[in-house]
Amino acid sequence: MQETKTPTGMRIERGTMRNQPDNRTDDSNIVEKPAEQYFSAVPTSQDVRRHLLVSLRGHKVDVEVSNGVFASHRVDLGTSVLLRQAPQAPGNGTFLDIGCGWGPITLAMALESPEAEVWALDINERALDLTATNARNLGLDHVHTGVAMDIPADLTFDLIWSNPPIRVGKEELHILLMSWLPRLKVGGYAYLVVQKNLGSDSLIKWLDAELGEEFTVGKYASSKGYRIIEVSRN
Numbered sequence: 630m631q632e633t634k635t636p637t638g639m640r641i642e643r644g645t646m647r648n649q650p651d652n653r654t655d656d657s658n659i660v661e662k663p664a665e666q667y668f669s670a671v672p673t674s675q676d677v678r679r680h681l682l683v684s685l686r687g688h689k690v691d692v693e694v695s696n697g698v699f700a701s702h703r704v705d706l707g708t709s710v711l712l713r714q715a716p717q718a719p720g721n722g723t724f725l726d727i728g729c730g731w732g733p734i735t736l737a738m739a740l741e742s743p744e745a746e747v748w749a750l751d752i753n754e755r756a757l758d759l760t761a762t763n764a765r766n767l768g769l770d771h772v773h774t775g776v777a778m779d780i781p782a783d784l785t786f787d788l789i790w791s792n793p794p795i796r797v798g799k800e801e802l803h804i805l806l807m808s809w810l811p812r813l814k815v816g817g818y819a820y821l822v823v824q825k826n827l828g829s830d831s832l833i834k835w836l837d838a839e840l841g842e843e844f845t846v847g848k849y850a851s852s853k854g855y856r857i858i859e860v861s862r863n
């Protein structure tokens with residue numbers, strides 16, 4: 630393993646890492662507590678960048694990952710299920726990834742739809758920096774990253790893909806989803822991957838009731854203990 634330092638003192642390790650799915654609920658490889666790992670705006674763990682070779686919907690790419698973000702060593706299992714099962718993205722439009730982490734969903738959408746504008750949303754500054762860095766390194770200049778206030782308030786979306794942060798708690802999750810799903814355009818679709826034993830079916834019922842008659846909510850696919858929820862705006 631070769632290690633280098635950036636001008637800011639951030640360490641980057643170079644080496645071969647396996648592209649294995651990682652279950653979101655399995656924190657056995659993680660040193661940081663989940664709250665620090667996923668939900669902190671400014672992680673306190675050391676920012677040690679590693680290079681990872683991954684396949685994102687058929688596109689093999691080299692990305693940077695780091696501590697203090699979700700799935701810091703691989704593509705997690707839930708995200709892998711979403712990327713395998715979600716239908717082909719439109720050729721253009723405005724897309725959103727809710728809770729981007731280091732960017733696997735964002736990058737997959739951007740690689741699949743080079744004429745689309747893709748927005749990556751997260752609370753974690755390091756996650757946003759990783760996603761922006763990975764997009765820039767891959768020449769994906771149609772990717773935009775930011776916290777909620779960075780996304781124009783009047784922007785609406787043709788497509789939303791997300792592996793939402795279920796472990797923030799039900800109330801916070803509901804607030805998050807109801808902040809963004811109503812911003813689907815008419816004819817737009819959202820695909821959310823949620824583990825079955827973490828309440829995917831109850832979430833379908835709740836979204837159906839909360840979003841109302843303008844939206845259709847249902848199960849799109851199931852795989853490896855996960856459901857993909859489809860939300861469309863009529």
